[in-house]
Amino acid sequence: MNWEKLLSLKRFGDQSDRKRIDQDEARLGFEVDFDRIIFSDSFRSLQDKTQVVPLSKTDFVHTRLTHSLEVSVVARSLGRTIGKYVLDKYPDLKVKGYRSNDFGAITAAAALSHDIGNPPFGHSGEKSIGEYFVSGKGQHFKSQLSAKQWQDLIDFEGNANGFKILCESVNNIKGGLRLSYATLGAFIKYPKESLPKKPTRHIADKKYGVFQSELDFFKELAFELGLKKTGNDKDVSFSRHPLAYIVEAADDICYTIIDFEDGINLGLISEDYALEYLINLVRDTINTKKYNSLQNTQDRISYLRALAIGNLIQEAARIFIANEEEILEGNFHHSLLEKCKYEAQVNDIIKLSVEKIYQSKEVVEKEIAGYQVIADLLQVFLKAVNNKHEGTQSNYDKLVLMLLPDRYKQTSDDLYKRILSICNLIANFSDSYAILLHKKIKGIDLN
Secondary structure (H helix, E strand, O other), X not given: OOHHHHOOOOOOOOOOOOOHHHOOOOOOHXXXXXXXXXXXXXXXXXXXXXXXXXXXXXXXXXXXXXXXXXXXXXXXXXXXXXXXXXXXXXXXXXXXOXXXXXXXXXXXXXXHOOOOOOOOOOHHHHHHHXXXXXXOOOHHHHHHOOHHXXXXXXXXXXXXXXXXXXXXXXXXXXXXXXXXXXXXXXXXXXXXXXXXXXXXXXXXXXXXXXXXXXXXXXXXXXXXXXXXXXXXXXXXXXXXXXXXXXXXXXXXXXXXXXXXXXXXXXXXXXXXXXXXXXXXXXXXXXXXXXXXXXXXXXXXXXXXXXXXXXHHHHHHHHHHHHOHHHHHOOOOOOOOHHHOOOHHHHHHHHHHHHHHHHXXXXXXXXXXXXXXXXXXXXXXXXXXXHHHHHOOOOHHHHHHHHOOOHHHHOXXXXXXXXXXXXXXXXXXXXXXXXXHHHHHHHOOOOO
16 A cells, blocks of 8 residues: 555545645645534534433533544544654655645544444444344344345444445435545445454454445445455455554544543542552653642543543554554554553553443443334334335325435335435434434324
């Protein structure tokens, strides 16, 4: 892989190349990507989607939206640091107009959208969609779909759904948000289709990032970016875009530290216990006098959080730079934080977060409720859409279809596309709207 192709400004439908040297510096193409994402409906819905605690009533717990903004900020800092190194190493890129801020703009935009495809109710939302097909009322579809189409459904993946949102042609809008290929490449953490599952231990093969419905465009994107083909003739799989490592690291940094902070603020993790874990991350940089002068928990946590994030940013950048050539060859098999000197401390924090936060009674109870909400919504909408297609819709089905946005009312002749469209619809719901709509459908709330 080479950086010039990886930094492509091309967008869906372009008939000619966009050269960096011709860009308007007041409104750079990579910055346009950020703007298009932040003004999109799918991004706005993140303000009411779970990050840690579903439907939290407190005002200091992160949602997917605040999490995404924070990840974007961290990714921008990391991207600029990496960009300076890359431009110094490959001075021809400077001649062609590239700047270190370009790397920051690409990673910031990709990070801003990294959770845009996640369903309501956190990661249990993904699992609940899959369960509907594995063991729920959606089992009967299996015989009518290909193995890879079926795998897309039973292993529903927010990353693949995010890619669909960013690039899917809807009505007369071709190419979705029409982001630059560089940003789309940095967005795709898992550049492969759903089968085979985990063909290698490479971090890029941990999950999948593309539904069958977007496969053709993905292959075009990978070719334009010069990603290294890793799959065989039957299976589509490519090496990661190098900047995807940056987006992943920014996400890892934020959820490790900030989810932990939420757990402290919610009282799920005791302050003394938590502060000890954070201090282990910042022993080399903490100003003890300043820290001891802080009078309350919130200030102490904020100070340690800022130091911890700063340390992890520096470490992630160091690991990337040390392995840049290996990353370009597609042979770096780990996330950046897995190789940093704070790996043990990070793992300790994650382990405690799993035990005290992600598996807390409050979280588990709401995730259980989310399973039922999503299963019921899938059943009602899929039945209505498929009955319409088959000409057997009931009056109830007609009423249900009236609830659909216009883009979902035009049913495809392809069963897989009809099913995936409804999964995408429900994945776009916010937590509160999914619950409200569920109550309406069940006749619980008629106000």
